[in-house]
Amino acid sequence: MIPLTLTATLRSPMHLGATNTAGNFLASLSYLPGRSLLGAVAWAWIDAGGDPGAPEFAHRFVSGAVSWGDLHPVPVKEETGAAVDGEPLVVPRTIKVCKLSGLRHGLVDVLLTTPPPEACPLCGVGLDRLEGVLVGDHDGRWLSPELHRQHRAHVSIAFDTGTARSGDLYSRDVLEEGQVFRGQIHCSDEPTAKAILDELPRLRLAVGGARSRGFGQIEVQVKRATASTLEVLREQSERVAQSPADVWYFTLTAVSPWCVRETDGSHARSLTPRRLARVLGVEEANARIVRGDARSESRSGWDGAAGLPTELRHVIVAGSTFLCAVRGLDGPTLQARLLRLSGRGIGEHRAEGLGRVAVNHPLHFISAEANRDE
Structure with missing residues (x-):
């Protein structure tokens, strides 16, 4: 890739x-x-x-x-x-911020913390899920883009007369x-x-x-x-944790929607142990989804070439994230397979950008102190 x-x-x-x-x-x-x-x-x-x-x-x-x-x-x-020069990163659904101060009080991840925090560690106010994307700057801070929108009023045109359509x-x-x-x-x-x-x-x-x-x-x-982008992919695939029982733990995050088919032809609503085992080449008994936060929705569109609607797809939305556990592989083999997964993606319609995967998303490992205003 x-x-x-x-x-x-x-x-x-x-x-x-x-x-x-x-x-x-x-x-x-x-x-x-x-x-x-x-x-x-x-x-x-x-x-x-x-x-x-x-x-x-x-x-x-x-x-x-x-x-x-x-x-x-x-x-x-x-x-x-x-x-700014950085790459936008889709925020995992387990990243939260202070309801009162937002990013100024840093990021809190509830996927890797047990028990998950329910309040801002700096002020005690409740937490809200952070949605969208963040971009890192050269000072090590994470910035949220602000979109500028307009509402434009229009009148429909009647093609048979070429005039405004009444009402x-x-x-x-x-x-x-x-x-x-x-x-x-x-x-x-x-x-x-x-x-x-x-x-x-x-x-x-x-x-x-x-x-x-x-x-x-x-x-x-x-x-x-940049070379750093390739190095990050490699480092993220290597940033796995091993327990004494020879179980490897890592996170997978959908950085674009996933369109995944089950064996019966239906669309998957979440990542399953069977799919995890399949993409990593292990037995299903050796793959486990420890916990996660996923959402799915139906999507359609318009095919301009055919002049027809596209098929209705049920996708796992971007930001869905999972803590996974795998056994039966040595460290270098697992790292190589995770690196391949981050490059190839998962599921269908990958030519359209679907199925992008982040292994050990960096935002999971950032403490609240890393982004706090001084």
């Missing part, structure tokens, strides 16, 4: 349809899904003269050799207004231009990685809805993931 870091800057407002739309209000997602990015790049590649029937097209966009990850918002520096007023939730989003593309081979590095910044990309109105124009920059 060859990771590339993609940074996208909005050059016009962007609307990405969300499922919580109600009435005449069209809500927008707060991130750019990998599926939308994949579709935008594929269409731009065709518009630039690429042949959709060529093997190269299938290799990049269909085969799974390239995984187009979600792009998440990046916070800006207070001094300059420029985007059909609606508003659209849009993300303001100028904001920066970042994520990773995973390539299976070096030639594909080189081609994406060379070609992607030159493509004219448009993402989301209302593109005919000029919405969704993005400018992208692609670079190889």
Whole structure:
């Protein structure tokens, strides 16, 4: 797996349809899904003269050799207004913050602590789950991005007359231009990685809805993931704990939605010992989910090429996290398999960025003191 870091800057407002739309209000997602990015790049590649029937097209966009990850918002520096350099990290569902002071009182993880804390260790106020993403800065602090949104009012147009449709007023939730989003593309081979590095910044990309109105124009920059990013993957896979009974403990976190099929064809609602054993190559009796926090939901979308809705998928949402235990493997073998899992992912539709896995997510190991205001 060859990771590339993609940074996208909005050059016009962007609307990405969300499922919580109600009435005449069209809500927008707060991130750019990998599926939308994949579709935008594929269409731009065709518009630039690429042949959709060529093997190269299938290799990049269909085969799974390239995984187009979600792009998440990046916070800006207070001094300059420029985007910070770090990679956005999806926050595990077991990370909580003080209800009163938020990040100023640091992060509290309730997955690895027994019994789990119920109040802020600094002030005693209750805890709230922290959702979204965090980005680390050079000072070792974790920053939460702030999205800038607008509500744009529109009138529907009757296509038969070309005039406003009577009584059909609606508003659209849009993300303001100028904001920066970042994520990773995973390539299976070096030639594909080189081609994406060379070609992607030159493509004219448009993402989301209302593109005919000029919405969704993005400018992208692609670079190889830093050596530190690769080292973190390796260190996280090695950061496992062994008990006297030769049981290895580690955490797995969904950093993008997981679409996992059970043996009967249904969608899994959570990570099961059977699936854990399968991805690590051990007997089911040697794999255990100690505890975790997971949520699942149904999702659908629109296939622009087919002009049809996509299949209804039931996914394990990003941020779901699990404390796992495995026996029957030596340390180096387990570390190698966890590293492979973090690169390949889990479940279906990995070309669209689904199935991304973080092994021993760093936020599990940060104490409340690490992020506290002095």
